[in-house]
Amino acid sequence: MSRPFQFKYFNVIQEQNAHKVGTDSMILGAWVSNGYKHILDVGTGTGVLALMMAQKNPDAVITAIEPQPQNIQEALANFQNGPYHDRIMGVPARLQDFASMEKYDFIISNPPYFDQDYKAPNAERNQARHTDDLNIYDLYEYGADLLAENGRIAVVFPDNLFEKHLAIALDEGLYAERILKHLDPNGHIKRYYVEFSNQDKEDINIEELFVKDAHNNYSSAYIQLTKEFHNKDLSNNGGK
16 A cells, blocks of 8 residues: 655545656656646646646646546545645546637646556556557647647656657647756756747757755755655655
8 A cells, every 4th residue: 555645735645546656746846837827737647736736826726637537536535635625626538538618828747658668567557657548649739729828838758758749749839948857866867847838939948957866865956846845854865
């Protein structure tokens, strides 16, 4: 049985979800811009990003969609038990089947991104980590259709899919506006976090982030970035 992940202002139960709360969601949710009113979380899983967006955007209404029955049930429980239950609506749906009269000024997703990678024996974990249920093309095609003018889409993906994501997004009229490179202690890129907009701007804001050093200690930059979400002191390797 997995223990709930304790955040500063809410907890996330993750007993049913094969994709547990991890660094990807923590960085993405903490790093993205804020000030939005209508937010869509695609593939909410445990509901962690929807909860983080509710914390960061106190005037926002968040719609969180998730196709897997056991996951959406767990997400709904996390929403109901959290402090933002009146502003988050969970919907059991795939992005490809989701219809909305409303356009969203912000769309966020920690998508299944291990395209063509080795698959684990656990079918639920495969769906959480691979692109069978939501491929890259659909993510941007359907996401762009739901995006309001001047809205943004934020996504995380691994280094080997960087060019593919940018090219497919561009085909849908989405341009990279902010980029964060998550580096390992040796300086190799582990993940890209990208905010896309439907406005073509000349300057792209590019940042780099080391989460831990060679001694497995959290960096001051990561601690600063996530301090409003972590409920423990990370300055001593997470208090361990």
